[in-house]
Amino acid sequence: MQFRYDINGLRAIAVLAVVLFHFNPHWLTGGFAGVDVFFVISGFLMTSIIFNGIEKDTFNLFKFYTARANRIIPVLAVMSVVVLVFGWFYLLPTDYKALGKQVEKSLIFTSNILFSEGGGYFDTNEKTKWLLHTWSLSVEWQFYIFFPIILLIFKKYLSWINLKRVVLGLFLLSFIYCIYATYKDSKTAYFLLTSRAWEMLCGGLAFLYPISIQKTKFRIATQVVGLSLIVASYFLISENMAWPGYLALFPVLGAYLIILSNYQNNILINNPIFRYVGQWSYSIYVWHWPIVVLGVYLSFSNWWIYGIPLSILLGFLSYQFIEKRKSPTFNSWKEILKVKPFYMFLIIVCCGYIVKKTDGMDFHYSKEILNTLAEVENSNPYKCDSGLRAREFEECKIGNQNNVKAIIIGDSHTDSLTTAVAATLDLKQQGVVSIATSSCPFLLNIKFYDSKNNCSAINQKRFALIKSRKYQDVPIILISRLPSYIEGQNDPDRIGLEGTEPAIYFGNKQKMSRDEVYALVSKDMTETLCEISALNPIYVMQPIPEFPLNVPKTVAKNQLLGINTPISYSYESYLKRSDKIRQIIKNSAQKCGVKVLDPAKILCKTGQCLSEYKGRPIYRDGDHMSEYGNKLLSPMFKEVLKD
Known part of the structure; x- marks a missing residue:
């Protein structure tokens, strides 16, 4: 095929968009729609190679695979080595283990499946995944594997025309499924x-069903329309829209029209800058994302100023010294041992697998770092937790x-503070009952938008237990993380999993403003406290300070990087997030004769809320206190139970 300057320019338009979006x-x-443009280009080129080979009866599946491997694997492998070496020195064992798994999956081209199990491409915590961008390479490689095999199978039974119709049929099936899957x-x-x-496959259709546009002005017009669709998608589409779905038609159709027009002399596409960037596009794409993550990991401000030029520079160097190195192709599976990318x-x-299996090679980290990270698992040791996890x-x-x-x-904050209460008692002579279910505060009328959250039914059972007088006159302590149900998550590690919008409602399931939700929480809090305080002595605890980060991981990271700055979270910031709930608890408790416990008096008494005590983290994430840290609150509970 004659070199297509328009396609090369299209690559530049695609990769620059992706780079700018990520920074x-x-x-x-x-x-991010630049990736969709890349897919169309790949489909066009691969379909042309496969069908030309089939038509001439010269198509060789092994040669096709080795050519793709020579193109994709060397740059990906070198980048993976560089990131693994960096990780050895600068990543925590938990993060290094995750990187090892990503490297392993990216080189066997299944990383898209790995990342599909996470929080989603656009979630904040995804920017800590060093090889997230390899999902698209995995998708392409999977296409390279299955598409020619399908065509070779059908070739035995179908005519040339019907073989092309198979591609059209697959295109329609995948598009329909895409709309359904995106909606679901x-x-x-x-x-x-x-x-x-x-x-x-849309790119493939551009090759299989070419429309010959004779007049130059119509070819230019077709190309301009295609460019307009792509550029419009870059500016008008956002991560808040369901993707890919039918909206992906805009950049896909735009790329399809540009390929179809086959016009080479448009300065907007064929210019010196785009010629070079288009040539380097694959390498730029492979290197740019780890550079993005580097800036996030090291908390560099205005990182784009350095990151974007560095991405292009590394793309150029990678193209010159890795991509341009010609590797021979082979015709027989017997020659696989001669294929350098195979090694x-x-x-x-193997390197990725070893890093994963050795827990991030934790043997080479200091005892101080490992002890700090151990707080992540330092949770309630009592194993009657089926309620917490099995709902x-x-x-x-x-x-x-x-x-x-x-x-x-x-909820789970109850579970994390259970032993702080138990520590105030002589458990040989006295006992505690903990009734905890994650994401289930004790409010009689609360419901969750998540249909899997059966908190309402659980609360009815809790209320029935209290009314049964099985524990007559025993003090009841209510503990929950109420701000998160209204304000949403504030820990980037969990925002993608749980969202930032109110998760609860009362009665009418229609979405409400936060102020409306607060008003209903206030009403239900009063009803709940007044009903159960008539049966037992009640204590309700104000919210625990929530850090917008994973405390033990951040402390360990600072230890690894030699950063001595303590993690701080001001009492003012705590009130900004929790003050409305604090007022609701205070007012409802006053109306119902209920006593209020305030952990902030202990944890934030200096104006800064504690994240560590005597050099050790007191949280096991951003908001759950660890078994070490929760004992700081035992004196508060001792006052409750002293009688």
Whole structure:
């Protein structure tokens, strides 16, 4: 095929959009659509290679695969080695283990499946995944594997015309499935071949069903329309829209029209800058994302100023010294041992696997870092936690149940503080009952938009237990993370999983403003406290300070990087997030004769909320106190139980 300057320029337009979007999404809100443009280009080129070979009866599947491997694997392998070496020195073992898994999956081209199990491509915490961008390479490679095999199978039974119709049929099936899958679960649909194949097949249709446009002015017009569709998608589409779905038609159709026009002399596409960037586009794409993550990981401000030029420079160097190195292609599977990328593949996959299996090679980290990270797993040791995890109602009984001194009810914050209450008692003589279910505060009328959250039914069982007078006159302590249900998550590690919008409603499931939700929480809080305080002594605890980061991981990272700056979270910031709930608890408690416990008096008494105590983290993430840290609150509970 004659060199297509328009396609080379299209590559430049695609990769620059992706790079700009990743460094600053506000510049090009739909810049991620550049990947869709790449898919169309790949589909066009691969279809032309396969069908030309089939038509001439010269197509060789092994030669096709080795040519693709020579093109893709060397740059990917070198980048993976560089990131693994960096990780050895600068990543925590948990992060290094995750990187090892990503390297392994990216080199066997299944990383798209790995990332489809995460929070979604656009979620904040995805910017900590060093090889997230390899999902598209995995999709392309999977297409390269299956597409020629399907065609070779059908070739035995179908005519040339019908073989082309197979491609058209696959295009329609994938497009229809894409719309359905995006509507059902766009986070998963984003990554998978089944919902992306139509984009590559659209490029294939541009080759199989070419429309000959004779007049230059019509070719220019077609190309301009295509460019307009792509540019419009870059500016008008955003990560808040379900993707890929039918909206992906805009950049895909734009790329299709540009390829179809086959006009080479448009200065907007064929210019010196785009010629070079187009040549380097694959390498730029492979290197730019780890550079983005580097800036996030090291908290560099205005990183784009350095990151974008560095991405282009590395793309140029990678093209010159890796991509341009010609590797021979082979015709027989017997010659696989002569294929150099095969050895790169084996070595890097093994390295990734070893890093993963050795827990990030944790043997080479200091004891201080490992002890700090151990706080992540330092949770309630009492194993009656089926209620917490299986969303069941369960009385977790601790100590002497013939003399129960306290009942603790609430969500996972209840679970994380259970032993702080138990530590105030002689468990041989006294006992505690913990009734905890994650994401289930004790409010009688609360419901969750998540249909899997059966908190309402669990609360009815909790209320029935109290009314049964089984624990008559035993103090009940209510603990929950109420701000998160209204304000949403504030920990970047969990924002993508749980969102930032209110998760609860009362009665009418229609979405409400936060002020409306707060008003209903206030009403339900009063009703709940007044009803149960008539039966037992009630104590309700104000919210625990929530850090917008994972405390033990951040402390360990600072230890690794030699950063001595303590993690701070001001009492003022705590109030900004929690003050409305604090006022609701205070007012409702006053109306119902209920006593209020305030952990901030202990944790934030200096104006800065504690994240560490005596050099050790007191949280196991951003908001759950660890078994070490929760004992700081034992004196507060001791006052409750002293009688």
